Every structure is written in structure tokens, then in C-alpha cells.
Amino acid sequence: MAVNNSLAIDIENMGFRYPGNSELFISGLNLQVQKGERFGLFGPNAAGKTTLISLMTGLLSVDEGHIRLFGREVGRRNNAVSKLFGFVPQDFSFYQELTPVENLEFFGAWSGLDKQTIRKRTDELLHILGLEEVRNKQVQKFSGGMKRRVNLAIGVFHKPQILFLDEPTVGVDVQTRYAIIKYLLELNKHGTTLIYTSHQLSEAEGLCEQVALIDDGKIIAHDDLDKLLKDYHQDSLEHLFLNLTGKGYRNDV
Template sequence: MSYSIEIDQLSLSYKNTDFKAINNLSLKVKRNEVLGLLGPNGAGKTTLISMLTGLQRPDKGKIFIEGLETSANIHEIQKILGVVPQEYALYPKLTAKENLQFFGSMYGVDRKILKKRIDEGIEKMGLSKFSNKRIDTFSGGMKRRINLLAGVLHEPKLIFLDEPTVGVDVQSKHVIIEFLTSLNQAGTTIVYSSHLLHEAQSFCSRVAIIDHGEIQVEGATKDILVSEGRVKSLEEIFIENTSNSK
């Protein structure tokens, strides 16, 4: 079995406290999966992703990304990761194309290859006629599309997404999910964090619900939705297994 992510008994406490942000957490993500990492605010999702991307070190436990242990290989690992934050990581006074040229060059993508990827990406996002418009003239949905492109220009093997469709119009949401689906079908593993449970239910092949720094429910989406002889929604499963219901 090939895994993109392997987490073994991971723990992290807040500084000068005994409170564990992540508590003895283990999880495996297969290559080419779409994992929905779900949980209420403060559950530990952001902390976990920070450790997976090398921004924080765990107190104990091990993380392997594409077979490489993060503690010894984080710089090599970061080259194959794409991170798309909820906040726009864009320069408002630059055009869409200028933003993408900047981020692509930061990743070290060859200039000719980068131009081709930018042109193709902008076309797939339905923004070709806006490519030379400044980002500060874009709608929220258009910014989200460019924000996503900026994080994948180096064709990462593994992408972390934080609320990639929050606050966008229906058309932009459709374009973004369609684009992400095409990346996944081409072999990219995706870790998707969102509060949009209906979207997660249809988009994610696997789900892990985290609360109090621990995995409460984990499995193939189609399997965890069947409980006690009936089909439940992901929202029902979420409410039953997080602290707001206890």
C-alpha cells in the first residue's frame, strides 16, 4: 500500500501548558485520495496541518510525507507540497498573470513551462479575459480561483486546502471543485479542510473528523455515512462526534 501521508502517535502541547492541541494522533492517507479533514474551530486541524507542512514541530511522534520523515527532510518535502490558505495570498495591485508569474518563479518553475501552466490554468478557471486585470478589481470567487492556481503551479504531489470555496458564488465553486477533481484524477493527493460539510460529503473520498486533538471518526466517506442500519448525512455524523453535541 502506498501512502502519501503517514502520521504515527503525534502529540503537541501548547507552550507552558499541559493542554494537548494534538493528542497521540495516528492517520494514514493513501496516494491519490481526497481526505476531508473536518472539525469544529479549535479542534486541532490547523495545528495538524502546520506540522504536516513543517511549520511546527511535534513534541513526539513521527510524520512521513511520500515516504520521507519530516524531521530530517522537510526542505525536500516542501518542494512537493502545495498549500492554499483561506486568506488570499495575492498582491492586489498586480494583475492575475503577474501574481502567478511571481509565485511560479518563487517555486523555481522554468519560465517557458510556467507561461504554459499559467495560460492553461487561467483558461481552465474561466478567467482568460481577466488575466491582465488587477487582483483588486476581482470578485471574491475570482480571487479564490487565482489563489488556488498560485498554490499548484509547481505541480505538487500533495495539496493542502483550507476552505477553498468559502464565500464564493455557485459558478466559482463549481469551477474550483471541477479543477481540483481534475488534479486528483491526474494523481494529486488532496487534504481538504472546510466547514462546508455537504461539499465535503460529495468531494472527499475519505473523511477524518478531529476534535480535542484526536481523530473521532475516520474512514471512506461512503462507509462512515452508513450507521445503525441507515444512511446519515456527514453533518449528522459530525454533530454526533464533536464537542458541541456533548
Template sequence: MESPIIQIKSLSKQYRDADIFSVDNLFLDVKKGDIFGLLGPNGAGKTTLISMLCGLIKPTSGEFKINGLSYKNDSKNIKKIIGVVPQEYALYPTLTARENLEYFGAMYGLKGKDLKEKVIESLDYLGLLKFADKKIDTYSGGMKRRINLIAGILHKPTVLFLDEPTVGVDVQSKNVIIDYLKKLNSEGTTIIYTSHHLIEAQDFCNQIAIIDAGKIFAEGTPQNLISQTENAHNLEHVFISLIGKELRDNV
């Protein structure tokens, strides 16, 4: 039996001066080829968990492996095989789309003809080729979101982490982004996806974990979670049943 591409064991994170753990003794496996949705309210621990897996912050305790590589011994090699698409735009606004993508591609080790061809191919697929030499600060929100995505996947990562990849975009841009991600997944990339769009997650993901207070409350396919929850007709009903209706405003 093939090992999970992501293995998380007893992983915890408590920030300095915090009274509680943001991620609390968490166990989770993700299979190769999954589109895995990590869903939870504000402050649930999603961003902290993803930040640990991407090597941005260190765990307080526990361990994880990505593609058989341990973060304790192979953090540099892990960073070579993952892609990260943050919710905030990680782009240089005064550079063109082409300049941004060639810069980020070079950071991942791409160069020369291969890099230029991948930039053109990706821009074309996402309907942005005719705007390739326009500065990013002239782009609409949906266009920036698509460029932000391309910047994280040019090197065809083994595992891709997505934080709210369709937030604040129009329906057309959302559909193009989701179709592109499905194409990437069909070519072998495992996707870890966080979002507040539960219906989108229900359609997009083949596996779901619902997280709150740093712990996994439920895990399974969207349909199984729905069928196992009384009076639930969609993932939103499951979410409310598990997490409750209480507002999660943070100051």
C-alpha cells in the same frame, strides 16, 4: 502493498503556555490518490495538524512522512512536493493575476516558457484568462479564491493541502474550483481538504477523518460513516452524533 503517501505516528503539538494539546497522540494514514477530508469544529486541531505537515510549525513529539520523506531529515524536499492553498488570500493585491502567478511559480522553480504556459492554461481553465492583466484588488472574492488556488498548484504538487478552498464564494465559482481539483486529483495529486461545508465534503472526498480535541473520532468513506451512525442520512448527522451540538465559540 503500497505505503501510504502520508504516514502520521503519535503526532502531538502543545503550544507554549497552553494547558492542553492541540494535536494529541494522533495516528493517521492517507493513501496515494485520495481526496481526504479532515473535518472538525473550531479549535479541533485541523489547522495545527496541517501546519505541522506543511512544515510551518514543529511538532512537540511524534513523527510523520510524506511520500516516504521524513520531516526530521527531509523537510526541504517535502516542501518541494507539496502545495498549500491557505484560507486567507496569499496574493499581492497591487499586482495583476499574471504577475502574482509568475512570481509564485518562480518560487517553485518554474521558469520561462513552461511557467508562462502553465499560468495561461490554469487561468483559462478557471475562466480568468481575460482578467489576467487586471490587478488582484479589482477582483471579486470568487475570482481571488480561484487565483489563490492556482498559486498553490502551478508546480503540480504530489500532495496538496487545502484549507476551506470554497469559503465565501458563489455557487458558480465553487463548482469550477471543485471540478478543477477533481481534475488535478485524476492526474495524480493527493488532496488533503479541510472545510466546514460537510455536504460538499461528502460529495467531494473519498475518505473522511473527523477530528476534535486533537484526536481522530472517526475515519472512513463518507458512505460507511453514514451507514454506521444511527439515524444518519448525511455527513452532518454523523458529525453532530460524534461531536455534539455544543457551540465552539473562541475568544
């Protein structure tokens, strides 16, 4: 089968069922994300966003079809694929007892980097993300915004080609949000493909060029953001979102 290497992500007829369930939660899903794209994945609670990201990062395994990152099949503990992407989860995914430097040293080693690269990259990232002054302080004493920056630093530490971002700016002040978005745009300018998911749709409008809306495990819209707004006669991503997914409550059980 021919593999298109210009595709950062290629999902083909993918099906997934939760353990213990006989029915597929996601069935026959197809999605392509081009290399260097800024891609936003949006949907209500329990729509399948986190599940889809978990499948793309190998945290969950597909039951049917394929997911490929730059032509390589995603699977549990596929080291070659793991090196291709970085992940910035919504939760603070680091050791709060450690300092930013100690966290970066550890996660850098687990990402397969050598000692010298780790040292160089640590200095570089702490400078970019404004954490130099607190480099040797325990992260548990940091504010929410500072912790978000540490979370991001670990995700981008090994210069991944694809960066998955799950609510990277939730709970931060305006300054931190501005700095994080600016940095993400900078990364993208240098070729990093961004896969972004969030409930902050106004922020997403400034960041994403391609958008997919997911609901009940299905992609219900996927296209260039401007084109989608035009096609559905909406003036904002939020209105488009409400128009396509409805205004009723969603119970996430």
C-alpha cells in the same frame, strides 16, 4: 524503519504542544492517507484542523513522533518536502497589488520552476480557471470568487502530488464553487492527493471519499465516508458530524 511509499501522508504517534504550554494539545495521533485519495478533515472550531494542516505543511513543528509525506520527514524549510505539496489557505495568500500573471510568476519562481515552465503553466491555469481576460488586471479589483480562483491557481501551480485545501470555496457563488470542485476532481483523477477541510459539509460529501473527524486534538472517527454513515446510522456528513461532536457552541479562543 520501513517507509510505505504508497502513503501520501503518514502520521505516526505525533504529539504537539503550543509554545508556552506544558501539555500536549495533540498526543499520540496516528493517521494515514493513501496516495491519490480525496481526504476530508472536519471538526468544530478550535478542534485542531488548522493546527494539523500546519504541522503537515511544516508551518509548525512536531514535538513528538513523525509526519511523513511520501516517506519524507516533514520539517521546517525542508525544500524536498515543500516541492511535494501545494497549499491553498483560507486567506487570500497572494499579493493583491499584482496581477494574476505577476503573482503566478513570483510564486512559480519561489516554487523552483524555470521561466519557460512558469509561462506555459500560467497560460494553462488562467485558461482552466477562467482568468484569461483579467490576466493583467490587479487582483485587488477582483470579486471574491475570482480571488479564490487565483488562490487555487497558485496552490496548484507547480503540480504538487498533495494538495492541502483549507476552505477553498468559502464565500464564492454557486458557479465558482462548481468550477473549483470540478477542477479539484480533475486534478485527483490525474493522481493528486487532496487534503480538504471545510465547514461546508454538503460540498465535502461530493468531494471526499475518506473522512476524518477531529475534536480536541484527537481523531474521533476515520474511515470511508459511506462506511462511517452506515456505522453510525446517519444519512449525511452533517448529521454524523453533529452526532460525534455535539450540538453545543464552541468558543474558539
